[in-house]
Amino acid sequence: MGSVMSFRVGLCLSIVAGLALFAAPRARATGPFTDNFTALLAELQSRSAALSGSTDRTEKSQWKACNKAILAINKNSISLGTDLKTALNVTKILAKAFPSEFPLPTTMTQASITFSNNLEVLVVQVFSNFTGDVTASLATLVGAVNALPDGSGKTQALALITASQQQITDAIAAQDFGSLTKDLGVALKGVASIGKILSKGSGGGGGGNNDTISMNIDGVAWTGDNGTSGGEFTQTNNSFGFGGSKSSNPNSTIAIVITSGVTGPGTYTTGVYGTYLVYSPVPANFSTTSCTVIIDTLDTVHHKASGTYSFSATDGITTITVTQGAFNIVDLTVN
Numbered sequence: 001m002g003s004v005m006s007f008r009v010g011l012c013l014s015i016v017a018g019l020a021l022f023a024a025p026r027a028r029a030t031g032p033f034t035d036n037f038t039a040l041l042a043e044l045q046s047r048s049a050a051l052s053g054s055t056d057r058t059e060k061s062q063w064k065a066c067n068k069a070i071l072a073i074n075k076n077s078i079s080l081g082t083d084l085k086t087a088l089n090v091t092k093i094l095a096k097a098f099p100s101e102f103p104l105p106t107t108m109t110q111a112s113i114t115f116s117n118n119l120e121v122l123v124v125q126v127f128s129n130f131t132g133d134v135t136a137s138l139a140t141l142v143g144a145v146n147a148l149p150d151g152s153g154k155t156q157a158l159a160l161i162t163a164s165q166q167q168i169t170d171a172i173a174a175q176d177f178g179s180l181t182k183d184l185g186v187a188l189k190g191v192a193s194i195g196k197i198l199s200k201g202s203g204g205g206g207g208g209n210n211d212t213i214s215m216n217i218d219g220v221a222w223t224g225d226n227g228t229s230g231g232e233f234t235q236t237n238n239s240f241g242f243g244g245s246k247s248s249n250p251n252s253t254i255a256i257v258i259t260s261g262v263t264g265p266g267t268y269t270t271g272v273y274g275t276y277l278v279y280s281p282v283p284a285n286f287s288t289t290s291c292t293v294i295i296d297t298l299d300t301v302h303h304k305a306s307g308t309y310s311f312s313a314t315d316g317i318t319t320i321t322v323t324q325g326a327f328n329i330v331d332l333t334v335n
Contacts, residue, residue: 031077032075032077033079037073037090040123041070041073043117044070045066047062047066048066050115051063062098064097085181087130090123091123094123127180130184131168131172131184134187134191138161138168138194144198151228153230156257158253159255159275162275162287163273166273167186167187186259189239193335211231211327212326213326213328215309215325216323217320222246224254228244229242229327229329230329232334238262240258241255241256242305243255250278251280256273256274256309258272264295265307274287274311275287286315289311289313292309292311299332305328305329309326309327311325
């Protein structure tokens with residue numbers, strides 16, 4: 001997709017506004033779940049009317065495309081995720097029918113009919129709205145997660161927050177609508193998983209007394225306290241996360257999540273995110289810049305998982321290196 005700079009700037013400006021003005025998506029009896037398509041839908045309806053009497057072959061195709069996109073948008077939806085998929089589908093339809101508007105053209109003339117609005121501008125706004133929605137949805141969960149008692153559930157939720165925030169960042173930097181949709185979709189799945197953890201109402205979930213996690217942080221040994229380690233595997237998107245906490249020297253939590261595509265033992269480096277939170281003596285929040293997880297065992301029938309990991313992470317000032325990480329989960333939560 002062209003006009004990458006305008007695409008990114010439009011997204012970033014819309015995110016800032018969305019965080020300040022966001023309201024929860026409005027569920028309807030019929031039609032889309034959100035109001036994100038309003039401006040685009042109005043333009044498509046206007047174009048459909050303008051093109052309806054044309055005998056030009058190109059314009060007749062564009063008329064059909066407008067109507068197809070209108071039907072797709074107005075299809076009943078009960079979730080933000082469904083609307084997001086619809087947005088990508090509609091974008092593909094319009095980009096094929098109005099190629100001179102993707103990327104931004106110097107003129108907006110289609111055959112003999114001129115339109116005052118540009119479709120890519122309207123589509124960018126649609127995706128900007130969705131990015132704001134996902135960002136705000138995640139933000140509403142952060143306080144509830146922080147309020148959870150210490151335990152593996154809280155550890156997993158914190159890791160999912162970090163991973164979802166990274167996916168949103170990737171979406172903002174995306175250079176095409178397909179990549180943006182994929183990144184936001186993964187972030188939405190993270191939000192859903194966090195919601196499941198919160199619905200349990202405790203910091204637990206996995207975390208049996210025999211689960212263990214350990215690592216070396218810049219050469220210094222770190223081992224999670226008994227009863228704080230745990231892991232979780234989500235079957236809907238094949239995500240896997242694990243982590244643990246220790247109460248002193250320092251009081252801290254480690255959590256790592258592979259956001260999707262976990263099919264069994266193997267080495268995972270893509271879509272792997274982690275966070276190392278230090279509560280005291282000096283609070284710090286380290287997010288991974290690179291992370292490798294090697295899964296040696298993943299048994300969802302007998303609820304067991306084991307493997308090793310390593311990563312680099314930064315709090316924006318200091319960088320840490322984790323080596324010789326190891327986890328052994330004998331009470332894996334499987335959802």
